[in-house]
Amino acid sequence: MVPEINYWAVLLATLSTLVVGSVWYTPKTFGTYWMRVARVDPAAAERRGVWPILVAVLVSFVTAWVLAGTIAIAHAYYDGTFLVDALVTGVLLWAGFTAARVVTHDGFEGRPPGLTTLTLGHELVTVLVMSLVIGLMGV
Secondary structure, three states, X not given: OOOOOOHHHHHHHHHHHHHHHHHHOOOOOOHHHHHHHOOOOHHHHHHOOOHHHHHHHHHHHHHHXXXXXXXXXXXXXXXXXXXXXXXXXXXXXXXXXXXXXXXXXXXXXXXXXXXXXXXXXXXXXXXXXXXXXXXXXXX
16 A cells, blocks of 8 residues: 655655744744764854755755555555554654664763753654644645
8 A cells, every 4th residue: 555645745844944944943932052072063064055955855864755655555454543643653754764873872972861851852842843744635
């Protein structure tokens, strides 16, 4: 079975990650703390130019596409409302894959718990917004 995917929803979900990231990491929210704790050199970040953003857009598209397909499959299984199935699926995927892997890697790398929490929060909000977009637009 190949799930039906609304590619407009995937594109909007992809773009939503740029909005979430821009708000999350602005200096007025968590950006200053993140740069300090993650030891991000602003000059080095500026020299990298737009490449990290382009990579983030590409990776976000893949994530949105996989999320949309998984939501469609989960919806066929759960047979609830598409929006609720989308949100539940997003949270479960975040917990089982993203959160579990981030906690594992950050623990072994010795990252500060605050940085791990910040990353987990960003990823949860990102996946929830993507799930919301996909859930509202349907298949």
